Amino acid sequence: MEQQREVKRPRTRPPAGDPGEPEPLPQQQQPQLQVGGALAASEDPSRVWLPDTVQRFAGFLTCNEVACVLRLVNKATAAQFRGPQHTTVRLSLPVPHREFVWRWGGRDAARSLTLSQRRLLPRLTASSGSIANLTVLLAWDDLETNLEEGLINAAAAAGQLEVCRWLVLQGCACGVGGDPARAAASGGHAAVCEWFIANNPALAAGHRMTCHAARGGHVGLLNWLLRVERGRLPNTALLLGEVAAGCDLPTLQRLLHAYVDSVPEDPLSGKEKSRVLDAAAASPTVDWRGKVECLEARGWPRRGHTCTGAAVLPDWRDRLEWLQQRGHRLTPAALEAAASAGRADALQYLLAEGVEIDEAAAKWAGRYAAKAGHVAVLQALASALGAPFVMSLHAAGLEAAEHGQLPVLSWLVETRGAAVALTAEVFSCAAGGSGSIELLAWLHERGCPWDASVFAAAAGSGSEEQLEWLAARGCPMGGIGAPYLRALDERGLALPRLQCLQRLGCPWGPAGSVFWHVLERCWGLKSAASCRAALRCVTWLVAQGCPVQLGDSVRQVMALLVAPNGAKRTLVVELMAVLGSAEAEARGGGAPCSALLC
Known part of the structure; x- marks a missing residue:
């Protein structure tokens, strides 16, 4: 807007010539002013920053660059990109580093975050692939954003190989373990899987990564992992169940031939076969019907849970009607699954079909519905089961409160009364x-x-x-x-x-209570960063007058902490120095009243 205001300002008159030179005639000045104004308009950058041009320019930027940078150019641009898709910063995607530091680099940056949110923030940042931004969070003066296992799991699930390498070099707790490798397989990230196996060949055993790739429908990665794990027999039931759930019909047929038809004895029990059939019925692939028909043609048994997974999907009605036509029964398990997933319409359909749900199952379904904020499900269950169900929803209220589901709590107050709810x-x-x-x-x-x-x-x-x-x-x-x-x-x-x-x-509470709790927390420390944080914590507690019980009992605890670990040995020495200073101050008469000697 500042640039637009400059266009409206009158231009200054050109300087006069020599004193003896006559001034130009008025009719000669007007054309010069018009020409000058035209030149100013053509050179003014605001005439280039047009909405259509800016819209095309925004197409070359990421959503976070639009939210954090482009919208800040001027008020007109901010108004042009005012929708939630342009004002929401997605932390799982790269965020411009300068803007990230501005928001999250300060001492009080995380004051508004709960513990779960503080742990989620670095995981989302690891998913984005920005090591620079992740370094900002790991520099926080606490242990809530340290190199915990969730970081490398998040990076692996997002296919961020460089972040995984960097975290391992920094001493991430999990290292090249199985959980992040399976997360990479679930996401179909072949390069990350290959790196994990190269650094830990034992991960190839057991076909766990293969099963996760199959569940995600990553057929190419599935085939590669099967070749890598050649010579090791998989858990056939688990592998085929995941293939039936996530892969297409030709892949299922190929693996059925390889692991069932080509072996002398049937490797699957009747229960295991029914589970594979259940997985096919709940598969999100377009050829799920073909997979069900393929398994039914083999005579694989039905054990009453085929409709359970289908009841929670968006196309639940088509699936349930098709499965019913083929002789599959609607069961209470399907009704409980629909309620837990928030499918109020599917729940009402199953109730209308005469499916019954017992009181215990209804309570669990109510808890899941309250946790996710599905008021319509709770209303449907209350309508079907009556007052006994409503009055049994104490646990559902706790779930709603814990997960911030205000509409559920409001409904519980209306139905149960505030004094009870x-x-x-x-x-x-x-x-x-x-x-x-x-x-x-x-x-x-x-x-x-x-x-x-x-x-x-x-x-x-x-x-x-x-x-x-x-x-x-x-x-x-x-x-x-x-x-x-x-x-x-x-x-x-x-x-x-x-x-x-x-x-x-x-x-602080009873003398020594908090301080002893801190000492107990020191037992599990391993990294140098954790030990430094522990020293800062103990030093601060003593300085703030936290009640401390000094003497032989504390010395014995500190002696037990001495271990070959160099970082912990250094911690013990420095802690002993802090406690020694506190004890000397107490004996000299200058100790605070909270320092109690044993």
């Missing part, structure tokens, strides 16, 4: 689950009771913003230091959460 346990699940302050405010406004367990749950799994919100409204913190213990249990020796609790005035 809203309990301190519900508030605790909400505080330690989704991280939704909107949900916490909704519960508080409706008089949902709370106790010290709510603040402790938020300390363990919630965000700093949640803790501040609860503290500002007088949520009880308790006097036994439970929030610190929950934070240590859930987050390890991450210092930012302990600092937040201390800043909010949370009591």
Whole structure:
């Protein structure tokens, strides 16, 4: 807009010539001004930055470049790309590094994130393939974003080979283990699979990677893995079940011939054959009918679960009607599966067909539906089963609170009453689950009771913003230091959460309780980074006056920590120095009242 305003400003008159030169006539000045204005308009960049041109230019940019860079050019561009597809930053895709650092590089960047979100963020970044952005997150001053197994799993599932290599070099906890290799196979990433097997040949044993490739429908990778694993007999039932689920009919027929028809004895039991048939009926491939017909032609038995997987798919009606025509029965398992998957229409269809569901199965289905926010499923079950089902939905309410499903909780309040539906346990699940302050405010406004367990749950799994919100409204913190213990249990020796609790005035609890919990957490430390974080945590606790029991008991615990591991040995020496200083201060009379000698 600044450029557009410059176009409207009057241009200054050209400087006059020599003093003795006559001024030009007025009629001569007008044409010169018109020519000058035309030149200014043609040179002004705003005349080039036209909506159609910008739209074409945006086609050469990634969605995150549009959201983070292009929209910031000016207000007109921001208005042009105002839809959610242009304003949403997808962290699983590459994000411009400068903008990533601006958002996530600061000390307080993750204040609004719950524990699960803090762990998800680096995994999404690993999936994006940006090592530079991942380095920003791993530099956070906590242990919640360390080199845990989920990072390399996410990178492998996304086919990010360079990220996998880099994580292994950095000492990632999983290394070249089986889980990330199977994740790569599920995604069909042949180069990543080849790298994992080259670095760990044992991964080729057992055909586990082969089964994951088959489930994903990656026939080329499946064939390559079968050649690599030649000489090792697969789990035939597991392999054929995954092939029936994810691959096409010719691949299933080929492997049936190789592993069933070409062996002297039938390798599958009747139960295993029925499971392969069930997988074919629930297959997302277009030729799923052909696979079912192929297996039925072999006389493979039906054991009543063929319709279960079909009931959760988008084309459930066509599948169920076709399977019924071929003699497959509709069972309570199919009804439970439809309810758990949120298929209210399929659930109502099965109920109309006379399928019954017992009370225990209905409770589990209700929990799954509440967890995913499927109010329509809960309404259908309540309509079919009546008041006994509604009054048994306590566990469903806890699931809804934990996963931030406000519409479900609202429905439960309407049907069960606030006094029954809203309990301190519900508030605790909400505080330690989704991280939704909107949900916490909704519960508080409706008089949902709370106790010290709510603040402790938020300390363990919630965000700093949640803790501040609860503290500002007088949520009880308790006097036994439970929030610190929950934070240590859930987050390890991450210092930012302990600092937040201390800043909010949370009591330390009984003498030595928090400090001993920290020492116990030191047992499992291996990496140098973890040991440095542990030293920072203990030093900070002592400096802040955390009640510490000094003396022989602490010295004995520290002596037990001495191990051949160099990083841990260094940690023990430095911790002993910190405790020695604290003990010397206490004997000199300058110790804080919280430092208790044994």
